[in-house]
Amino acid sequence: MLYTLYFLLLVGVLSLLSYSPAERQIHYEQYHEHDQQQQPLMMDDTSTSWLSSTQSSLQQIIAWSWRSWTGRRHPVFERPKRYGYFLHITDLHIDEEYIPGTTVDSDCHRFPTSSDSGPVAGLLGTPGEKCDAPVELAEKTLEYIAREWRHKIDFVVWTGDNSRHDWDKKYRPRKRKNIYHLNERVMSMMQKAFWPTARDPRHIPLVPTLGNNDVYPHNTIGDAHQDGDLLDYYARLWQTWIPTDQRATFRRGGYFAVNVGPRLRVLSLNTMYFYHKNDAVKDCDAPGTPGYQQIQWFEHELLKARSAHVRVYVMGHVPPSPKHYRRSCFQEYIRVASQFPDVLKGHFFGHLNMDHFLLLDAREEQDDLRHVKSNHYHNDTTALMEDANDEEGDVHVTRNVGKYVNWLRDMYEAVDPIDHKRASFHRMPVVAVQVAPSVLPVYYPAIRIYRYEIHDDDDRAQCRHQDKQPHGTLMEYDQYFSNITQWELDLDTDLDEAKLDYHFEYNSREEYDLEDLTIASYYEFAKRLIDDEQDQLWLKYCRNMFVQSLNDDFSP
Numbered sequence: 001m002l003y004t005l006y007f008l009l010l011v012g013v014l015s016l017l018s019y020s021p022a023e024r025q026i027h028y029e030q031y032h033e034h035d036q037q038q039q040p041l042m043m044d045d046t047s048t049s050w051l052s053s054t055q056s057s058l059q060q061i062i063a064w065s066w067r068s069w070t071g072r073r074h075p076v077f078e079r080p081k082r083y084g085y086f087l088h089i090t091d092l093h094i095d096e097e098y099i100p101g102t103t104v105d106s107d108c109h110r111f112p113t114s115s116d117s118g119p120v121a122g123l124l125g126t127p128g129e130k131c132d133a134p135v136e137l138a139e140k141t142l143e144y145i146a147r148e149w150r151h152k153i154d155f156v157v158w159t160g161d162n163s164r165h166d167w168d169k170k171y172r173p174r175k176r177k178n179i180y181h182l183n184e185r186v187m188s189m190m191q192k193a194f195w196p197t198a199r200d201p202r203h204i205p206l207v208p209t210l211g212n213n214d215v216y217p218h219n220t221i222g223d224a225h226q227d228g229d230l231l232d233y234y235a236r237l238w239q240t241w242i243p244t245d246q247r248a249t250f251r252r253g254g255y256f257a258v259n260v261g262p263r264l265r266v267l268s269l270n271t272m273y274f275y276h277k278n279d280a281v282k283d284c285d286a287p288g289t290p291g292y293q294q295i296q297w298f299e300h301e302l303l304k305a306r307s308a309h310v311r312v313y314v315m316g317h318v319p320p321s322p323k324h325y326r327r328s329c330f331q332e333y334i335r336v337a338s339q340f341p342d343v344l345k346g347h348f349f350g351h352l353n354m355d356h357f358l359l360l361d362a363r364e365e366q367d368d369l370r371h372v373k374s375n376h377y378h379n380d381t382t383a384l385m386e387d388a389n390d391e392e393g394d395v396h397v398t399r400n401v402g403k404y405v406n407w408l409r410d411m412y413e414a415v416d417p418i419d420h421k422r423a424s425f426h427r428m429p430v431v432a433v434q435v436a437p438s439v440l441p442v443y444y445p446a447i448r449i450y451r452y453e454i455h456d457d458d459d460r461a462q463c464r465h466q467d468k469q470p471h472g473t474l475m476e477y478d479q480y481f482s483n484i485t486q487w488e489l490d491l492d493t494d495l496d497e498a499k500l501d502y503h504f505e506y507n508s509r510e511e512y513d514l515e516d517l518t519i520a521s522y523y524e525f526a527k528r529l530i531d532d533e534q535d536q537l538w539l540k541y542c543r544n545m546f547v548q549s550l551n552d553d554f555s556p
């Protein structure tokens, strides 16, 4: 036993000699072709080449052995990581019926006849039009992520809606088996992208959740008695990613908890039980309803996490908002969320395709927000919105996004100041929710990378790290998008061969002066958005909201 220890020490010293700190901190060049003052996040990377990755695997083995022998962190090879990174990807909406060159009027399914003259489907998608995404877009996006991000991130937040919409009801009605099949295809792409490799042998936790287009019928899922088969199906499909001890929970309600790092846990919610369009469930205030049970579970998980000093991120498909949740479900969500600011460090959602945040005030009825009449000037921009998800008639398909933008503005305006003296460690009256833009090119396809704070020690030692935020605090994000229009123009090889790259769009710190992504910072940002006389910040925010695709509409 002692010899083994000596051996490990020897290997340790040898590797120490070959350790070169310069490799540790690299700066990732941006992929932008035009001038760009902003810089993507600095990454702490350990595996930039084969050589360094072999070295780092060896270090991992040594660190692991050290830890199992001594019960402590190896002083050199298991450096406490200062920051962690993760990916948020959402709304892939793949459509096997999508054919480039077909008409937008046919949902990108049928070729034009001589009388058709409208826009046609692009190779990787049709930004701004009512079409789903070709399978190739999802494939190339995940290949890009595997190439560029896989080895740099700790886990993946994946917020649902993998399957196409049911827009082409007459000719290509969507059946349950289609939804399952499309989910299987996306699942296997995810597995391929995040499976351990020789270069990076880690098991990267990937956290899935159900979208309103992943259930059948559309928007509708009842409790386990009613929809046990669907829950069982997804429990099997996602079994690699749902911890064994959580499978029963998932089969009961479609939600689960998973550890994604030391003292860091993600709660994946089944937001379908809160969604106002889901007719199979009722409000969240009656004991026994699936929504009520989920809220109970949510609260219980947060209590558990608090006593174990674990930090929590919560994620789901449909964001908590008075526009999308049943009233009681929304109220319950913010009631619980506002009671755990010390535990709950982020809320990640999709569904709306637009890049934005919600600032929810737990102190008052937000109900009237729904009816606020607004006279702001962003009133004539038409594009696809959440209600593109609506099947009931085409009238809802193109919508005035200006209305939503105004609603957001009113929301930011309505939030009362946070009295930090009264807001306690265990209570924060405001909740900040991240809504990430989709891969489905409603605007341009987009993904997001977050940086978060890591404390190796327990936070009880917090006072010793004055410069550090509490463990799990979100620090900043980089927003990436791909200009698939440009990509198609530049294409000079086979579609199958051609790689797709995403480009750095902006960084939250640089773009918005957001020091970090805490509630206090978001509150201050919301007020700056409103107060800016020239509206320059607001316009910037709107351009980013639509992934630079509606810049003309939002020019001064």
Ligand SMILES: *[C@@H]1O[C@H](CO)[C@@H](O)[C@H](O)[C@H]1NC(C)=O
Residues within 6 Å of the ligand: 376, 377, 378, 379, 380
């Ligand atoms: C939008 O607002 C501008 C300025 O207030 C106004 O002139 C215009 O008529 C409005 N457009 C619509 C469609 O309401």
Ligand SMILES: *[C@@H]1O[C@H](CO)[C@@H](O)[C@H](O)[C@H]1NC(C)=O
Residues within 6 Å of the ligand: 483, 485, 486, 489, 547, 548, 549
């Ligand atoms: C995307 O590419 C098109 C075609 O070149 C160009 O007109 C457009 O400005 C580009 N948009 C962005 C945001 O890069």
